[in-house]
Amino acid sequence: MxxxxxxxPVLVLSEDESWRLLExxxxxxxxxxxxxxxxxxxxxxxxQERTLVLRTAPGTKLAEMAxxxxxxFESDGILSDQAWSVVLRGHAQRLETDKxxxxxxxxxxxxxxxxxxxxxxxITPTHISGRHFRFGLQPERELGEGSETG
Amino acid sequence: MxxxxxxxPVLVLSEDESWRLLExxxxxxxxxxxxxxxxxxxxxxxxQERTLVLRTAPGTKLAEMAxxxxxxFESDGILSDQAWSVVLRGHAQRLETDKxxxxxxxxxxxxxxxxxxxxxxxITPTHISGRHFRFGLQPERELGEGSETG
Numbered sequence: 001m002x003x004x005x006x007x008x009p010v011l012v013l014s015e016d017e018s019w020r021l022l023e024x025x026x027x028x029x030x031x032x033x034x035x036x037x038x039x040x041x042x043x044x045x046x047x048q049e050r051t052l053v054l055r056t057a058p059g060t061k062l063a064e065m066a067x068x069x070x071x072x073f074e075s076d077g078i079l080s081d082q083a084w085s086v087v088l089r090g091h092a093q094r095l096e097t098d099k100x101x102x103x104x105x106x107x108x109x110x111x112x113x114x115x116x117x118x119x120x121x122x123i124t125p126t127h128i129s130g131r132h133f134r135f136g137l138q139p140e141r142e143l144g145e146g147s148e149t150g
Numbered sequence: 151m152x153x154x155x156x157x158x159p160v161l162v163l164s165e166d167e168s169w170r171l172l173e174x175x176x177x178x179x180x181x182x183x184x185x186x187x188x189x190x191x192x193x194x195x196x197x198q199e200r201t202l203v204l205r206t207a208p209g210t211k212l213a214e215m216a217x218x219x220x221x222x223f224e225s226d227g228i229l230s231d232q233a234w235s236v237v238l239r240g241h242a243q244r245l246e247t248d249k250x251x252x253x254x255x256x257x258x259x260x261x262x263x264x265x266x267x268x269x270x271x272x273i274t275p276t277h278i279s280g281r282h283f284r285f286g287l288q289p290e291r292e293l294g295e296g297s298e299t300g
Contacts, residue, residue, distance in 0.1 A: 009264050027228050031181055031188045038181045038188045040224045042235040074190045078177050083262065085192040112233065112283050114159045133262050 018130030028075030032064035046107040052123040057113035090125040168280030178225030182214035196257040202273040207263035240275040
């Protein structure tokens with residue numbers, strides 16, 4: 001899947017590839033911004049028809065998403081020699097009706113904090129981007145700073 | 151290390167515990183905010199005297215940290231039954247002088263994107279917090295919504 005042209009260390013992923021990575025992972029981080037101040041929360045996620053669904057206990061992140069629905073979500077996978085990262089920007093919306101919640105219950109999402117009340121949030125993306133990194137090609141400092149051939 | 155009192159699912163970590171987790175991990179995510187808009191970047195990190203050191207290629211995150219030095223950093227470790235997350239808030243400062251850069255070269259940091267020029271950033275924390283989660287105690291929906299005993 002990660003076919004770097006000409007040994008380039010960074011591969012820009014397509015939207016399809018980015019979604020596939022999110023579909024095959026279960027956790028990431030949600031970033032909210034209120035009054036210019038960011039917060040970040042680890043979350044479980046699932047993908048449903050190219051939207052992202054989260055489940056969460058009541059608390060800061062639900063409150064902050066109510067104030068500013070523009071959020072970021074990041075997920076990554078990191079090995080010793082390679083890594084990928086996908087960043088999704090979108091609008092967060094709490095699922096309020098039984099019908100909305102029923103539509104996501106089959107996803108089997110769990111909250112990081114146990115909660116009986118099912119607080120689901122759907123992030124409708126405005127932008128998704130992904131990159132794959134190969135670490136093996138890191139130039140060594142010993143090659144000399146400013147060398148273009150390292 | 152993670153001794154949850156009374157089977158509580160969430161354990162608030164001390165500053166010492168939070169630093170120890172950051173010392174024993176190599177990667178996390180940097181969040182910058184410019185004009186109310188957040189960005190997030192995967193990064194390698196090292197801890198030096200209770201500051202966080204990053205190495206990065208020139209690009210968006212260096213530019214954004216120059217505009218707003220207030221940043222967030224998050225690192226986590228996630229298993230099927232438990233997870234931890236540490237969030238550090240602080241001021242980012244690019245290391246400009248040879249003396250400053252020499253002080254961090256022994257950390258062996260690598261950038262995610264190969265770079266011959268050594269761009270190091272030090273984050274001096276204003277706040278660090280950590281939590282450990284146990285997933286085993288998730289109440290089941292079948293117990294009945296609103297039950298306080300589940």
